[in-house]
Amino acid sequence: MNHRVEGQVSTISDGSDSVDIECEMLVLGAGPGGYSAAFRSADLGMKTVIVERYAALGGVCLNVGCIPSKALLHVASMIEETASSSDLGVTFSAPQIDIDKLKAHKEKIVSTLANGLTSMAKGRKVEVVRGYGRFLDPHHLEVEITDGKGQNRTGLKKVIKFQKCIIAAGSAAVHLPFLPHDPRxxxxxxxxxxxxxxxxxxxxxxxxxxxxxxxxxxxxxxxxxxxxxxxxxxxxxxxxxxxxxxxxxxxxxxxxxxxxxxxxxxxxxxxxxxxxxxxxxxxxxxxxxxxxxxxGRTPNGNKVAADKAGVFVDDQGFIPVDSQMQTNVPHIFAIGDIVGQPMLAHKAMHEAHIAAEVAAGKRTFFDALVIPAVSYTHPEVAWAGYTEEQAKKEGRHVKVAKYPWAASGRAIANGADYGFTKLIFDTHTHRIIGGSIVGPSAGDMIGEVGLAIEMGCDVVDIARTIHPHPTLGETIGLAAEVADDTCTDLPPQRKKLTH
Structure with missing residues (x-):
């Protein structure tokens, strides 16, 4: 729910000596949500400035989160696969780990993507200010400039005057207070x-x-x-x-x-x-x-002096927004981790486009039915929409169909016969409301389940969609066939007697 508050906020003079930069749109934070908001704002014709504390755009996700962790998880997956390959007739010697080369590999990936974002910012004429931003009032932000590495403060400050603002300041890792300070x-x-x-x-x-x-x-x-x-x-x-x-x-x-x-x-x-x-x-x-x-992670709502802009921040540090990503101050928006769970990059990017479009005068809303989630472990676990437990708690009548990967030729060939694909359908409408996949590439496949839910697909829509064979992705169609009682890739199901 959006909270509107009244109160006095501090102001500064609008004189030219007080303001270093002026813009129509200011974006605070350059994570996946922040840079998406800035680029969309620029594409819609707004003069845009983005404030980011890291040296490179991309925020926590690109610099010290999603991307580097996936680079390392890919290496981990390679090690896991070679370790089990002897059963297939191929034997490798024990891996020799060169930490320096591994770090260089990770950093090269981050650098490549960061350079791409920098190029796209320049192409859109988005001005980047590196530093820590704090509001002075509803139309001014003070930035404490950081050095070339984007971390150490230089003591220099700049004031940005903005017409509109999107707060995309993200979250930070929870630090347990009882832990000693030790590099290990x-x-x-x-x-x-x-x-x-x-x-x-x-x-x-x-x-x-x-x-x-x-x-x-x-x-x-x-x-x-x-x-x-x-x-x-x-x-x-x-x-x-x-x-x-x-x-x-x-x-x-x-x-x-x-x-x-x-x-x-x-x-x-x-x-x-x-x-x-x-x-x-x-x-x-x-x-x-x-x-x-x-x-876990905690939102950064209390770190940007939002109160000086009149923006409401709750006790946990979240900034409540409405379905158009507006805070209680109409010209200030918020997106990403800072507005609530789930703290996922793809949610932030979706919200970013909505905030920028609303700021540009377009009539658009956040109305996503599902936000898929993935655990990029080995194996991956991915899910979208309702789980069985959630459906049961809400008293929904559902039909659950599971296709075991032990019946999938591709899964068996890949050594992944332990996995499964599960779909959940509402028994009244026959429409899909949830699904989960466990196994290699589960995260790459869950998008189809999310799309099916968004499009209101029923059992037949999915079961009659032709999927390529042999693939892991076809298990989504086969799970729908299980629900439709038309699956010929599994033993015949016992029919319940009716009286």
């Missing part, structure tokens, strides 16, 4: 820097970020333990999909402690000594070489 205790950003490969590593938090980095470090040779306060890992997808992932990852983890938390950590020269408390805690103190804290 890292968040996801620190983990991606690959300072060294630990012999034994503890991951605090069993969510997607922690499990993805666990996949990387395990493939590089680390022994992994996980501690999670909740009673399950990877919350979000259906439990049957997570169980498949768990079975495929038994070799990766030493100990997974659910319903347990870290009680204390003592940093010593020879390691990090950890004690636990909770249902699955051990009485002994355990030593680790590295600890990854992956306890």
């Amino acid at each position: 205790i890292v968040d996801s950003t620190g983990a991606l820097e690959l300072h060294f490969v630990p012999q034994k590593m503890l991951v605090i938090g069993g969510g997607i970020i922690g499990l993805e980095m666990a996949t990387v470090y395990s493939s590089l040779g680390a022994q992994i333990d996980v501690v999670e306060m909740a009673d399950e890992l990877m919350s979000g997808p259906d439990r049957d999909a997570v169980r498949v992932w768990e079975r495929q990852n038994l070799h990766r983890f030493g100990k997974i402690r659910l319903k347990t938390r870290v009680a204390s950590i003592e940093a010593k020269d020879d390691g990090l000594y950890v004690t636990f408390e909770g249902e699955n805690a051990t009485a002994e103190t355990l030593k680790y070489d590295m600890i990854l804290q992956a306890a």
Whole structure:
């Protein structure tokens, strides 16, 4: 819900001596949402300025998040596949890990994409100001300029006067206050820097970020333990999909402690000594070489002095917006992590286009039915729309159809017969309302499920769509055939007797 507030805000003189840059659209933050908002605003004819603290555009996602982690996950997948290839008659020697070359590979990918964004900004005449931005009032932002690396403050400041603004300041990793300051205790950003490969590593938090980095470090040779306060890992997808992932990852983890938390950590020269408390805690103190804290992310709403612009920020740091991405101040919009869950780059990019178009006078709204999500672990887990659990909680009558990849020729050939594709249909309308996929390339396939939900496809629409064979993607059509009782790639289903 959008909150409108009244109150006094500080103002500065509009004199030319007080303002360094003037623009029609100011975008605060250059992550996937921010640069998309800036580029769309420029394409719609607005003079646009973007403020970003990193040296390169792309924000956390490109510089220290989505992209570098996927580069490393690709390498991890290669290691995993070669390790199991001996069963196929091809044997490789044990991999030799060159950390410096691996880091250079990751950084080259980031640099290539960052250069592309810089080129696109120049092509659109979007001015980039590097620094930390804070509002002075509803039409002025002060930027504390950073150095060429985009991190260290220089003491220089610039004031930008804007007509409209899109806040895309994102989120930051949660830092647990009881952890000691030690270079061996890292968040996801620190983990991606690959300072060294630990012999034994503890991951605090069993969510997607922690499990993805666990996949990387395990493939590089680390022994992994996980501690999670909740009673399950990877919350979000259906439990049957997570169980498949768990079975495929038994070799990766030493100990997974659910319903347990870290009680204390003592940093010593020879390691990090950890004690636990909770249902699955051990009485002994355990030593680790590295600890990854992956306890979630928190929005940056309270870091941009939004109150001075009159923008409402809730107790958690989120900025509420309406369906047109407007805050309580009509000419100021907000998008991405800072407006609420799910904190996903593709959601932010979708919101960015809406905000820019509304600011340009177009009548458009955020009306997406689903936002797909992917865990880029090995194997991948992807889902969109309703899960079985969500449908049950809401009392919806559904038909669930699952196609096991053990019946897929392509999956068997790829060594992925453990996976499955599941679709969920409303029994009244016969339309698809959800789906999940677990296995290689699940993230690449879930988009079709999202499109089917958005288009209101029913069972027959999907089942009668011809998919290429043999592919993993055809399992979506085959799952719909299961729901339609027309699948000939599985044993005949027993018909229930009616009375």
